[in-house]
Amino acid sequence: MPSPQTDWWRSAVIYQIYPRSFADSNGDGMGDLPGITARLGDLRELGVDAVWLSPFYPSPQHDAGYDVADYRAVDPRFGDLGDADKMLAEARALGLKVIVDLVPNHTSHDHAWFREALAAGPDSPERERYIFRDGRGPDGSEPPNGWQSVFGGPAWERVDDGQWYLHLFDVSQPDLNWDSPEVRAEFVSVLRFWLDRGVAGFRVDVAHGLIKNADFADWHYAGEILGGLAPEGAPPPPMWDQDGVHEIYREWRAVLDEYEGGRILVAEAWVQPADRLARYVRPDEMHQAFNFEYLDTPWSADPLRKVIDTTTAANAAVGAPTTWVLSNHDVVRHATRLGYPVGEPRKHGIGIGDPQPDVALGLRRARAATLQMLALPGSAYLYQGEELGLPEATEIPDSYRQDPAWERSGHAERGRDGCRVPLPWEADAPSYGFGPADASWLPQPAVWAEYALDRQRGVTGSTYELYRAALRLRAAHGLGAGTLSWVDTPADVLAFRNGGLLVLTNFGDAPAELPLNARVQLASEPLTADGRVPQDVTVWARV
Structure with a gap:
């Protein structure tokens, strides 16, 4: 087994592909696996070590594929298992590892198991795979408890025979019962199915949600889309971060350890405080957990x-x-998020009529934030398009919105569509090179042309070339496997050393001084004429 010093995942840069929106091979407006395969060379050129694919399994797509109907197949929208095998083979040839999404908290209501559960009726083995309960009140017409869906509204849905099933997300996503041995055995089988095909591991969706408190006590607080476990002052939620999840991941880890090549488990776990999250990455459990606390931190030195x-x-x-991340398919892109005043609460989607960001400021801060993140020891995740400086699409007409959060919240939350708009590869091509036709499943803003890869490749100072340079230097200096030591600075400057590099970010109005012997290797924006660091700029320098 690899030693801790050589485990690839400890320092890897992993690129998230959102298959719907990455590359469309056939012009139907939906990204697909052949499109991904054709573009893997571009990711090798960028300089990442691995890719993570959001779900591509058969699904009615009520939640963009996170409602899985079959865990051992490919949705025809994206191709078939042969296309998956070709993609894995091409990735291997390019030296890229492939991580796939696993969605174990819930299935689609179209999954064969759920259809069987509805047909079988109460107290059947088929219903034991899910969380069915009788309702409250004399006729059972009230939900079993007051739990709320994170997409808005109640987390229970009544079926024709009068029982209710739990869905912590959309009504089309019934929660599995992880106290069922059959459920546990099924997912071990699913793990082996994809491991045998050569995947490098799994990003585990809602990793903190599989086990629910056995008493199903009332908890009336509103769910929140990816924003921690409970509102301030609320009691611990009975459906998140229960201790029983760790037994599941210890079993999974033993399965992965049977395979060569350093296969990994990555936790999507919105868990605080940090020592509670660290329980997911103990030596016999998962390998990585996304550092969402870092993603949520204000753009300020001390925090x-x-x-x-x-x-x-x-x-x-x-x-x-530690596994660093600034953007993904569930949050407003950091090039937009950082364009708002420091300290504002993170927005759950932006639309027409909402306060709009300062686009230039957002990109300036995003470039600085990325250089800071990529210099930190540990692994880092990039979300497709951030290497182009893509902002959130903040003016999608509401009629195009597909995120279930939009409808279930009563149009209070714009949702996540804005970070999922198909990528621009070529400025003057149909759908900006996303596919061979003009079609794209979400409308692409007209400004996408200026962000297209072919407008940035080879252009000094472009965001794409900044990312390429940063990834090249990160590898050359071994920053992912390095050690951080802080440097004393003024209050509005953050600086640390990692190996032979000084990394300095200036948050203040006044330009910041570099040491006299500093030799700048990379900067997120040009320095002043006298070599000082302007506001909202990060510098890597040899000292």
């Missing part, structure tokens, strides 16, 4: 230093790396 210290220490205590 960032604190979260870097806290999360690094918590992970180090269990022998795990």
Whole structure:
């Protein structure tokens, strides 16, 4: 088994592909596996080590594929198992590892198991695979408890025979019962199916949600889309971060350890505090957990230093790396998020009529934030399009919105469509090179042309070339496997050393001084004429 010093995942840069929106091979407006295969060379050129694919399984697509109807097949929209095998083979040839999404908290209501559960009726073995309960009240017409869906509204749906099933997400996503041995055995089988095909591991969706408190006590607080476990002052939620999840991941880890090549489990777990999240990456459980606390931290020196210290220490205590991330398919892109005043609560979608960001400021800060993140020891995740500086699509007409959060929240939450708009590859091509036709499943803004890859490749100072340079230097200096030591600075400057590099970010109005012997290797924006670091700029320098 590889040693901790050589485990690839401890320092890897992993690129998230959202299959619907990455590349469309046939012009139907939906990205697909052949499109991904054709573009893997571009990711090799960018300089990443691995890719993670959001779900491509058969699904009615009520939640963009996170409602899985069959865990051992490919949705015809995206291709077939042969296309998956070709993609895996091409990735291997290019030296890229492939991680796939696993969605174990719930299935689609179109899954064969759920159809069987509805047909079989109460107290049947088929219903034991899910969480069915009798309702409250004299006629059972009230939900079993007051739990709320994170997409809005109640988390229970009544079926024709009068029982209710739990769905912590959309009504089309019934929660599985992880107290069922049959459910546990099924997912071990699913793991082996994809491991045998050569995947490098699994990003586990809602990893903190599989086990529910056995008493199903009332908990009336509104769910929140990816924003922590409970509102301030609320009691611990009975459906998130229950201790029983760890037994599941210990079993899964044993399965992955049977395979060569360093196969990994990655937790999508919105868990705080940091030492609680670190329980997911103990030596016999998962390998990585996304550092969402870092993603949520305001653009300010002191809070960032604190979260870097806290999360690094918590992970180090269990022998795990910290896994840094700034954007993904569930949050407003950081090039837009950072264009709002510092300290504002993170928005759950932006639309027409909402306050709009300062686009230039957002990109300036995003470039600085990315250089800071990529210099930190540990692994890093990039979300497709951030290497182009893509902002959130903030003016999608509401009639095009597909995120279930939009309808279930009563149009209070614009949802996640804005970060999922298909990518621009070629400025002057149909659908900006996303596919061979003009079609795209979400409308692409007219400004996409200026962000297209072919407008940035080879252009000094472009966001794409900044990412390429950063990834090249990160590898050359071994930053992912390095050690962080803080440098004393003024209050509005954050600086640390990692190996032979000084990394400095200036958050203040006044330009920041570099040491006299500093030799700048990379900067997110040009320095002043006298070599100082302007506001909202990160510099890597040899000292």
